[in-house]
Amino acid sequence: MTSPDLIHELRESRPAAPTDLRARVREIAREESVRVPVRSRFRLPVRRGALVALPAAAALALVSAGAIGLSRSDGSETAALESNGALTLNSSRAPTAETTTQTLSGSDEKRTALDSAVGPTAGRAQRVSATLTVEVKNSDGVSRAAQEALDLTRRLGGHVVSANVVTGEEGSAALTVRVPVDRVQEAVVQLSGLGRIVSQQVKIDDLQGTLDRLDRRERSVQAQIAILVARLDSDSLDATTRARLEARLTNLRGELRTLRRGIAGTNAEARMATVQLAVVTPDSGAVAPASRLDRALEEALNVLVWEGVIVLAILIVAAPFALVAFAAWLGRRLYRRREEDRLLAT
Amino acid sequence: MKLRRTENVHAVTLEAPRTGHAAAPSFAAVAEELLDDVYGYLLYMTKNWAIAEDLTSETFETALRRWRRFDPRRGTHRAWLLAIARSVALDWFRADARRRRREERSGVDALHEEREPAFGEGLSAELQEALRALSAGEREVVALRIVLDLEGEEVARLLGITPTAVSTRLHRALGKLEERMRDHDVA
Numbered sequence: 001m002t003s004p005d006l007i008h009e010l011r012e013s014r015p016a017a018p019t020d021l022r023a024r025v026r027e028i029a030r031e032e033s034v035r036v037p038v039r040s041r042f043r044l045p046v047r048r049g050a051l052v053a054l055p056a057a058a059a060l061a062l063v064s065a066g067a068i069g070l071s072r073s074d075g076s077e078t079a080a081l082e083s084n085g086a087l088t089l090n091s092s093r094a095p096t097a098e099t100t101t102q103t104l105s106g107s108d109e110k111r112t113a114l115d116s117a118v119g120p121t122a123g124r125a126q127r128v129s130a131t132l133t134v135e136v137k138n139s140d141g142v143s144r145a146a147q148e149a150l151d152l153t154r155r156l157g158g159h160v161v162s163a164n165v166v167t168g169e170e171g172s173a174a175l176t177v178r179v180p181v182d183r184v185q186e187a188v189v190q191l192s193g194l195g196r197i198v199s200q201q202v203k204i205d206d207l208q209g210t211l212d213r214l215d216r217r218e219r220s221v222q223a224q225i226a227i228l229v230a231r232l233d234s235d236s237l238d239a240t241t242r243a244r245l246e247a248r249l250t251n252l253r254g255e256l257r258t259l260r261r262g263i264a265g266t267n268a269e270a271r272m273a274t275v276q277l278a279v280v281t282p283d284s285g286a287v288a289p290a291s292r293l294d295r296a297l298e299e300a301l302n303v304l305v306w307e308g309v310i311v312l313a314i315l316i317v318a319a320p321f322a323l324v325a326f327a328a329w330l331g332r333r334l335y336r337r338r339e340e341d342r343l344l345a346t
Numbered sequence: 347m348k349l350r351r352t353e354n355v356h357a358v359t360l361e362a363p364r365t366g367h368a369a370a371p372s373f374a375a376v377a378e379e380l381l382d383d384v385y386g387y388l389l390y391m392t393k394n395w396a397i398a399e400d401l402t403s404e405t406f407e408t409a410l411r412r413w414r415r416f417d418p419r420r421g422t423h424r425a426w427l428l429a430i431a432r433s434v435a436l437d438w439f440r441a442d443a444r445r446r447r448r449e450e451r452s453g454v455d456a457l458h459e460e461r462e463p464a465f466g467e468g469l470s471a472e473l474q475e476a477l478r479a480l481s482a483g484e485r486e487v488v489a490l491r492i493v494l495d496l497e498g499e500e501v502a503r504l505l506g507i508t509p510t511a512v513s514t515r516l517h518r519a520l521g522k523l524e525e526r527m528r529d530h531d532v533a
Contacts, residue, residue: 002524006523006524007492007520009468009469009470010466010469010473010488010492011492011495012468013466014382014466015382015385015386015390015465015467015493016386016467017381017385017399017402018395018399021385021399021402022381024399025377025378025381025403025406026374026377026378028403028406028407029373029377029378029406029410030374032374032413337506340436341483343439343440343443343482344439344481344482345482345483346443346481346482
């Protein structure tokens with residue numbers, strides 16, 4: 001008998017299910033209408049789920065980066081002046097805030113907005129620092145502006161901390177001066193008038209809390225010293241107790257000296273404001289303030305980079321586990337295959 | 347000679363694929379249509395009609411439980427049901443092997459209920475005998491490729507092997523059958 005004959009005979013004698021089995025299977029099939037697993041209707045195959053989830057995750061990452069970029073470019077504590085001269089001022093300066101920063105970039109006709117918004121609070125110890133960049137037409141303008149700034153500092157009762165003036169084709173000047181804190185607004189206004197404002201930032205750190213703490217501690221130490229002195233004046237103390245109290249008195253007096261130095265230093269810090277002035281020319285490469293779109297893009301890019309870093313970190317951590325799981329799956333599959341071959345070889 | 351046999355097998359077995367089912371048939375309709383296929387496959391695998399009947403019932407019970415998960419884009423109803431049947435059969439083979447090992451260990455000479463094999467009405471006794479002599483793996487490929495007339499690719503997917511391996515296994519099985527039949531003729 002040849003293979004075609006065998007094949008013919010095998011096909012002609014195809015097994016047919018007996019009647020009782022057919023009845024049994026029909027009985028099973030009748031349960032179809034009864035068994036409708038609700039849960040399985042919503043099953044999403046893994047591959048199809050991944051096809052949806054991956055682009056969705058990427059889109060979410062992009063959208064969140066864009067949203068964060070936009071919100072950050074707005075700046076909750078920054079007054080930003082766009083290059084076209086439109087002013088947006090969003091100051092969230094609270095009376096109890098430890099630090100307040102305000103930034104202004106643009107032409108000097110908007111200066112008054114910042115002048116009115118910024119300034120030390122009377123009666124509170126505050127560290128005030130201002131940073132200004134003004135642009136003058138040429139190198140001569142740089143020298144003139146630097147000289148005027150130095151004169152102004154002296155007039156206001158301040159002093160120069162550092163001055164660096166470069167003349168030539170790309171002249172520039174960098175001055176750091178200290179002026180009495182109650183005259184810092186006047187200084188900022190007048191220094192801003194030296195040229196076109198490129199950027200302006202005023203920062204106020206509240207020192208009152210620190211000063212109050214130092215004062216309280218000073219009073220407490222003074223009271224303790226008075227008590228100790230009174231006890232040491234009595235004759236009823238034994239030598240050991242006296243020695244212990246004297247040592248403590250010495251420590252407290254040392255602490256009192258340190259506290260007084262701290263209070264004096266803080267008061268000195270609060271009396272004078274630091275103003276940093278940069279005078280530039282158009283040729284000296286002063287960077288124009290970025291537009292809101294640029295800032296938004298930059299922030300969005302930063303967020304995307306961070307998202308990428310997080311994803312990479314997760315991948316690095318998960319990769320060994322995934323490899324182990326894959327190896328286990330592969331091993332199990334191989335074992336099953338061999339077992340099947342063995343079973344079917346009988 | 348062997349090459350000619352290969353050509354013949356392909357010439358005989360390769361037919362146009364069966365048309366797929368139209369708009370979502372019911373489980374009852376699919377069961378009715380494919381019951382003979384599943385039963386035939388399991389009969390060839392187990393060589394025992396009673397076991398084949400039980401496993402067929404079990405296959406359809408499992409299939410009903412998984413009915414909602416069937417995805418027609420991933421294969422036909424027949425391939426899906428045969429995959430379930432194969433899994434059920436392998437489970438039975440495992441249980442049977444365990445049972446045999448237990449019996450061997452306890453020294454019990456078990457009474458194996460070897461019923462007269464009936465691979466199909468009209469098969470000669472010699473061919474039945476020759477089929478019994480094949481391994482389960484060989485009978486499986488004969489059942490799928492010849493009796494049920496599945497495509498080589500479909501069988502390969504079902505068995506988790508390459509189409510070439512399917513062909514090789516089939517040719518080996520047919521060769522053994524041919525040899526057995528020749529021996530019978532000589533005797």
